[in-house]
Amino acid sequence: MTQTETDIEGTLLDEALIVSFAELTRLCGTNGRAVKLMVAEGLLRPQGCQPDDWRFSGDEIRRARLAVRLQHDLDLNLAGTALALDLLDELDRLRTRLQALELLAEQRRR
Structure with a gap:
């Protein structure tokens, strides 16, 4: 990887x-x-069997960074972090579904 951490920010x-x-x-x-x-x-769900072989996607990077931030900012343990991430993922899914339903309702009104 050629980008520095600052570039990724x-x-x-x-x-x-x-x-x-x-x-x-x-x-x-x-x-x-x-x-x-x-x-x-x-x-996190890396590709590969061993840490030396693990590869992480952009989504996994985002998730890992969020997990570290939650642990640091909210002083969460690993189980609390897992729960928080699951709830945030569910919130994203529900928002996406709500947007789709609102779009469908708007189309039906026309």
Whole structure:
């Protein structure tokens, strides 16, 4: 990866971006143990079998960074972080569904 952490800060992360285990730890400002615990807890789902082989997508980077921020800012443990991320994911799904339903209702009114 040629981008620095500062470059990533201002870049929209997409699914096409793939980083290694070491790159993810740098991007999140955390250590390898914390990332391994997130994987063990199911917060992150890397491609590959072992940490040296793990690859993380842009969505996983976003999720890992959010998890680190939640743990730091709200002093959450790993289980609390997992719950918070699940709830935020559900909120995103519901918002998307609501937008689709509102669009459908608008089209039917025409």
